[in-house]
Amino acid sequence: MEPPGPRARRVVERTERLTSTSFLRQYPFVMKSGKGAILEDVDGNRYIDMNAGIAVLALGTAPDPVVRAIARAASRFTHYSYTDFYYEGIPRLAAELARITPGGFRKRVYFGNSGAEATEAAMKLTRYHSRRPRFLAFTGAFHGRTMGALSLTASKPVQVRGFSPLVPGVEHVPYPYCYRCPFGKTFPDCGFFCVDFIEDQLFRRHVPPDEVAAFFVEPIQGEGGYVVPPDGYFGRLKRLIEPHGIALVDDEIQAGMGRTGRWFAMEHFGVEPDVVLVAKAIASGLPLSAMIARDELMDWPPGSHASTFGGNPVAVEAALATIRTMRRMRVLENAERVGEHMMRRLEEMRERYEVVGDVRGKGLMIGVELVRDKSSREPSPEAARRVVDYSWRHGVLLITAGVSTLRFAPPLVITEELADEALDVVEEGMREADAEERRRRDPRDRRVFANV
Known part of the structure; x- marks a missing residue:
């Protein structure tokens, strides 16, 4: 179902009411269970994990x-x-x-x-x-x-x-x-x-x-x-x-x-x-x-x-x-191999989309910095938020780092096939973010976006 589902909304509401105000969460994903690089929320939605619990779950969730x-x-x-x-x-x-x-x-x-x-x-x-x-x-x-x-x-x-x-x-x-x-x-x-x-x-x-x-x-x-x-x-x-x-x-x-x-x-x-x-x-x-x-x-x-x-x-x-x-x-070898594969795909996105300013990383620690346009290199936190939001609504858990960098840190056991499936979703979000940034740059829309 469209996330967040009803159970997730209830958990979020109680959490926000009862716990410290110091936490900053990027979207209302409520974990129920998982295995490897596939997670499930409390409403039954399944996701590809590009976070690994913030680079914690090297072997994925619940390794036997x-x-x-x-x-x-x-x-x-x-x-x-x-x-x-x-x-x-x-x-x-x-x-x-x-x-x-x-x-x-x-x-x-x-x-x-x-x-x-x-x-x-x-x-x-x-x-x-x-x-x-x-x-x-x-x-x-x-x-x-x-x-x-x-x-x-x-x-x-x-x-x-x-x-x-x-x-x-x-x-x-x-x-x-x-x-x-x-x-x-x-x-x-x-x-x-x-x-x-x-x-x-x-x-x-x-x-x-x-x-x-x-x-x-x-x-x-x-x-x-x-x-x-x-x-x-x-x-x-x-x-x-x-x-x-x-x-x-x-x-x-x-x-x-x-x-x-x-x-x-x-x-x-x-x-x-x-x-x-x-x-x-x-x-x-x-x-x-x-x-x-x-x-x-x-x-x-x-x-x-x-x-x-x-x-x-x-x-x-x-x-x-x-x-x-x-x-x-042999997860170190897998991290190197799948990381190189992901870097190639993300470099291709950099060539296709003006919003992708820089792609950098080693192994499965990869950052993709989003910008208003390649010439100015002005960071675009709005584009990063758009990609992250689109991704989680379509089954991929992704977060940001820095000002406007997409942070790819999946479990080190992820396969190329699963990484490709996740990147297909991310690219759709990238396409939307790129189109939005083009509209911002269009002189005909200057009045609309002057104060954005």
């Missing part, structure tokens, strides 16, 4: 091996706090994460519950180890909404408005967003001017590098618009900050766990970070996060940081089952 692992673990015990005691799953998962994260050096792992907690842990660890008060992060970054993580976040004003003062000592610098270079330059002729800017404008003028504990980076920006940096950028950045003793903290919360066709997105850029942050897809939807750091960094004393629920035994077993199943099903 993970569900069985959860049931076995829950039947033994559901909690006993690894911060005070021990259980077998913790060292097994820590060893797995140390094995698959970039860097052949010795590592230690801290377990929490969420991405924001992992960010907070990394802030505390790098500040404690270095005895330095400052941090660097990027404009467009999203590292979480707790006070420390929020201080690093620079994605949307609504996320910080009204919450100051934030944690002091954080400086933001431009991300290498080549489609919208803040310096008006073009890669590769720019010679990584955005890295030179950090050295010339920050380190030489007002941020002593020997006071900076860590630089927090997203290897591919998530909430900022699924922005992919140019090859060589992170190598150049690491060469700048490493001599100053600044730790590189790699936030893989959205880009990691196979989403880009590698275990971690930073692997595409050939850089070994000092700290890696993982959450979202690590446990197929159960709350779990991890901070994996160089052994020598983790010198904080017992009692200095902990979490009652972090490393929950059921979530840990879900994570171990997730990693095993990802290997067995």
